[in-house]
Amino acid sequence: MPLDATIDPATHKFALVGTRPLRPDGIDKVTGRARFGADASAPGMLVGKILRSPHAHARIRAIDTSKAAKLPGVKAIVTRADFKEGDPGLRDVLHNVMARDKALYDGHAVAAVAATSAAVARKALKLIRVDYEILPHVTDVDEAMKPGAPVLHADMITANVEPAPKKASNIASRCEFGHGDPEIGFKQADLVIARSFKTEATHQGYIEPHACLASVGSDGQGELWVCTQGHYMVRNQCASLLGMDVSKLRVTASEIGGGFGGKTTVFIEPVALALSRKAGRPVKLVMSREEVFRASGPTSSASMDVKIGVTKDGRITAGTAEIRFQGGAFAGSPVEFGAMSAFACYDLEHVKTVGYDVVTNRPKQAAYRAPGAPMVAFAVESVLDELAKKIGMDPIELRLKNAAKEGTRSSYGPKYKRIGLIECLEAARRHPHYKAPLGPNQGRGIAAGFWFNFGGQTCVSLNVNVDGTVALAVGTPDIGGSRASMCLIAAEELGIGYEQVRAIVADTSSLGYNDISEGSRVTFSTGLAVIQAARDATAKLCARAAKTWGIAPDAVVWEKGYAKPASPNAGSFAPLSLADIAKTAGSTGGPIAGHCEVNAEGAGVSFAVHMTDAEVDRETGRVEIKRYTVVQDAGKAIHPSYVEGQYQGGAAQGIGWAINEEYVYGRDGRLQNPGFLDYRIPVASDLPMIDTVIVETPNPGHPYGVRGVGETSIVPPLAAVANAVSAAAGVRLSELPMAPPRVLAAIDAAASRRS
């Protein structure tokens, strides 16, 4: 649905879009009334618990559950045999949900119990005997690619390589993007820099652990209450893994205490359903924090080589990158997104990126905000920073000189429509932060970032109530304040007040299929569907007015909340408000509702520029972020506060990723830090107030010009922080996290090189 012909977002005066009313779920969340995943309960409910492999890699010779089954209070035990095999699209999902012949990582589920209490369930887990044959393991991406590394899957033959390898390896596939000939480009350069980079796996760090309540009756009908970013996905996958009809499983999404991509797949849900089916009673399953770290989906760790050439006057002549991502025990790391996005900010004649998707003995990665892009931006933007310094050019100037714009052929293929990178770079350069003086041991870093954004399948219903209020049902869980934005959009279209619209996230049986809340798609595509549903409703409202007045339906228009005759020729009638028409709906044709079913296309890509000041304690290597500014193109900010919230949240998570967050594995392949004590996300006092600038370059693919904003904000921070820390420390940091021991070692090594 293209940009409205009638709306020029630059000049159009919206009544409500762009204002900042309170979110409808706010009071519930601050008073504790909101119900999250673990808040669901049902009569006769059992407690489910999962037995997990303590080994990084082990063959499962046998599982003996007989002792556990005899424990009083144990009502069901499930293993892999309790799931339906055979759906090729869900093969790895099932392997991850419950191991079969091998445990592939520390934390891999091998069995589960449902019992009358948590204490009994815990005891039962201890009584299950698993006969493991421990196998050699590998957790590092570069190690996993070496010949001779322990192979996880005997049937993994690298895809997209000609000729196909004869032997199995841990490399699932290769991908390649780009155009031109980098060798020619590098010859034209005055300066070429090639560097290698590494980043560790990080976790989304959502506060709410995975939780669900499953209930399957003896008639085979099931219900599931779950904390997820996509309850339709949960329904479809669970139905398949349990061999149920999709129509027999009704899934309700709870409020969500953070997801950031990590709740876009199933982990415990099929297990809870299988337990409930077997026990004949409802089963609640809640992960502990330790389970979340060991067995949900962190992001990939990465190893990358980047090479970029520039002329003396700052023109990039060529860029190449080889990137290697491990995505845990199964194929599917976001390496393609990484390879596609690496140089997406720049207008390049010669560019090539190659990616390898690698498996290791770690939990299967899940999406994490702009999956794949932040690590690669760290590598590319670090090299650009170094190039700018070496040729003596301002780093924003260097980026402006090469910035992608409308018509640029992107490094991953398509030509850009209207985009806002140049506007972001210029806004960053104008920002007072860019010229503010730095203190001792401080450095400033800037970096740009890109994300695709997504549209996808969406279905909404908008019901006009008898009193003139409106009930809006959407199918995309609200992970960032989207209900507020949807209410604003509906009210804008209908010409009524924000408070007169109430939005809910409907369950899977109440509304048609909706894709997951991911890919920064909700405000774009659900918003687009709400616009269409509202226009569908106003057409019906006009028809009712026409009927009342006895004139033709096309002689009535909807304006600012009223049905009016289209012109004086149509007749002279007092305008009817939405409330007037709603009141008499029963006698003019029955209920009035608007609907929209769409596969939304036209999601506009978005760009951001971040800048930050870091201070380094040269004696301890400790890094402190002193100032941080996010500039990002939103296309059109529907609710600016929640757009700013997305900017700040992405920056905060990126700062954590850059400085302290990491999965630490011991030699035994076990995760050493499965808790918030040693997995160090930033606490509030670690961060400065994060300043934001909303740039609005309308997306030509949306009626109001909206672009997704949820993910781009985590793309630049790794690089921006690394550039700032490198400037402050006087030495280039090329590995994340930049934890104190690493920074101190780099400073000391540089000092001993100098002396």
Next chain:
Amino acid sequence: MRYEAPTTAKEAVRLMAGKAGMARVLAGGTDLLVQIRTDRIAPDLIVDIKRIAGMRSIMTKSGGFRIGAAVSGAELGEHKALRRAWPGVVEAANLIGSIQIQSRATMGGNLCNASPAADSVPALVAAGATAVIVGPRGRRSLPVEDVAVAPGRTSLKKGEIVEAIVLPKRAPRSGDAYLRFIPRSEMDIAVVGAGVSLTLDRNGVCTAARVALGAVAERVILVPDAAKALIGSTVDQAALERLAAAASAACRPIDDKRGTKKFRIKVAGVLARRAARTALARAQGK
């Protein structure tokens, strides 16, 4: 699991000395309850000491202080005289956790949990504090540095309880300080901790000093060589560098998820030097 909340130390000792398998004292519970909840220990008996009169109070005693074993961090922070006399001990205890943790956590628990990274312990060791211990055979006193022997292990015998921690009388022109290194700004475990206490004469020459380090060995260590570097000096730059070198030399850390050996050794010296500067300023009345 049996829970008891006796009102006298005698009764607490009797319970702890009884036959029941694993018995544990419960002070603030900020270590103990976490360990139970995460399945690391399963005590058969828990003896809550918070209802024992005398364990909840801070008393001045021959110029020093007797701090009951169940006194919380927040209560320490609110005690003006204690804060004036031993600012380093109070700042160390107040570093533990957050406001919520502060209203429960005790120095006794911090000491008896026997973590090498316990924050209040290096400050107590530097201060020359002693632990008053009651047990089936009566009372005894033990220097704080001799309570923990290894991670999670103390020298307390079956039935023994720390009843109080005693801080000595403060000489004039004295100051103490505690610093810890954490990657974040709060809610973290010390990667290295350093406590320094020192006394100056009228001419500003250091006459007495104690230096203790945390998280660099299997328990908190007293470092006499580091103290020697200060004694007899005006705590000038040269003395501080000697102190740092001695502190680093005393470390016998491990590589772990929180830091490397090399890092801990270097940072121990840096922190000891920085803590000594603060202690000096306090001794000078600045």
